[in-house]
Amino acid sequence: MKRHAPLIALLCCLSLLALPLWAADKKKGEPNKGRTPGVEMAAMATQITGIAISPLLGVSAVGAWQYFQADTAEAKAALPWFANPSFWLVGLLLVGVVAFKDTIATTVPPGWKKPLDVLETVENKISGLVAAGAVIPSLVTLGSKLMLESTAAQQGATVNLGGLAMIHIGAADFSLLLSVLMVPLSVAVFAVVWLASHAINALILLSPWAPIDTALKAARTSILGLVTATAWIDPVVGSFLSLIIIVIAYLVAGWAFRLTVFATVFCWDFLTLRKKRFTPTVDGNWVFAAGKLPGVPLRTYGRLMKKADGGLSFVYSPWHLLPERTADVPDHRRMAVGQGLFFSMIDGDDATWFFLPPRYRTHEAQLAQACGFAGVREAGLRKAWGWIRDSLGFGSKAPVTA
Numbered sequence: 001m002k003r004h005a006p007l008i009a010l011l012c013c014l015s016l017l018a019l020p021l022w023a024a025d026k027k028k029g030e031p032n033k034g035r036t037p038g039v040e041m042a043a044m045a046t047q048i049t050g051i052a053i054s055p056l057l058g059v060s061a062v063g064a065w066q067y068f069q070a071d072t073a074e075a076k077a078a079l080p081w082f083a084n085p086s087f088w089l090v091g092l093l094l095v096g097v098v099a100f101k102d103t104i105a106t107t108v109p110p111g112w113k114k115p116l117d118v119l120e121t122v123e124n125k126i127s128g129l130v131a132a133g134a135v136i137p138s139l140v141t142l143g144s145k146l147m148l149e150s151t152a153a154q155q156g157a158t159v160n161l162g163g164l165a166m167i168h169i170g171a172a173d174f175s176l177l178l179s180v181l182m183v184p185l186s187v188a189v190f191a192v193v194w195l196a197s198h199a200i201n202a203l204i205l206l207s208p209w210a211p212i213d214t215a216l217k218a219a220r221t222s223i224l225g226l227v228t229a230t231a232w233i234d235p236v237v238g239s240f241l242s243l244i245i246i247v248i249a250y251l252v253a254g255w256a257f258r259l260t261v262f263a264t265v266f267c268w269d270f271l272t273l274r275k276k277r278f279t280p281t282v283d284g285n286w287v288f289a290a291g292k293l294p295g296v297p298l299r300t301y302g303r304l305m306k307k308a309d310g311g312l313s314f315v316y317s318p319w320h321l322l323p324e325r326t327a328d329v330p331d332h333r334r335m336a337v338g339q340g341l342f343f344s345m346i347d348g349d350d351a352t353w354f355f356l357p358p359r360y361r362t363h364e365a366q367l368a369q370a371c372g373f374a375g376v377r378e379a380g381l382r383k384a385w386g387w388i389r390d391s392l393g394f395g396s397k398a399p400v401t402a
Helices: 002-025 037-053 055-069 073-077 085-103 110-155 169-206 210-233 235-251 253-271 364-370 381-390
Strands: 285-289 303-308 312-316 325-329 337-339 345-347 352-355 376-377
Touching: 037 055, 037 110, 037 169, 037 210, 037 235, 055 110, 073 235, 085 210, 085 381, 110 169, 110 210, 110 253, 169 210, 169 235, 169 253, 210 235, 235 253, 235 376, 253 285, 253 303, 285 312, 337 364, 364 376
Parallel strands: 337 376
Antiparallel strands: 285 303, 285 352, 303 312, 312 325, 337 345, 345 352
16 A cells, blocks of 8 residues: 555645546536636646656747737737747757757767767756746746636636736635645646656667667657647647656656666766766765666666675665665676776676766776776677666566575
């Protein structure tokens, strides 16, 4: 029961927002005119989901749509900052540059494309932070105002709360509760969906083959297009599709979070050339688990620590917030550091045990000596398929140790 408690809490929160609005649309047989509160809620859910899937494209598209929907110069001047042509034109131009880069990806060597993939990953992080901190609250505030004004127009009697919204007296308590819950819950939903979408960027960094990158990008674009098309045809159908995406993103949040941490560390080391000012230490080297330690999820970020008996242990903190946990590393003296093209790894006899951040490039021998590994070996193209298999979690199970 405890394992399903977070999922039950998520469904309760979504029901808390959806059911009262759905009931408000079914008013005693009266015909609804214009956009009802439920339709506004459905449109808002679709916008949040679409922006979370592709922040730069979503924010630019919403800004352009609001700009062309404004009829007068005064209405355009009152639009939010992301509806200014100087923003959404640049945003759409950057989206076009990224699309061009993905189009020619199959014709260039993998090593030439990786730096551009790193820059795209950084852009996705920045646009996601901007969307979560500024765009989503702005859209939710506007949507809440439209919902409350629509409710007031249908009900009749209203009360003015400082000009922010016209709220029906009989529904005042619910409206206040809705306005308080809407922004933080919407930001949380955006964060969950963005994590799942951003995992695609991390998988592209892991993949050395351009066709895989193109397939991943095409899958994400197809989902975004499906959400947009269904919302255009029927906002309610679009909102149900968005709800399905939100639930799936919630279920894979832990996996996506570890991928996001991996991509963040990878980009930071790559862009700042950290390997030039880094030296492995005898104790406390940060690595990523490869999923071979029992009970330790794939790509968990933690430290290799020396034990009193000379062995090694892997110390990590789930979600980087919960109490630390420790897992023993078996037979580390039989492991070797494998030198990769972009980042290295720690290999056993028949499996990869840890991935090393790019800062360890050119420092493999020092790490092997500090931690007591068997030595350094080459990890070239002949191990490419095994590397991808282990990275995606389709490798062999963790070995049983005595």
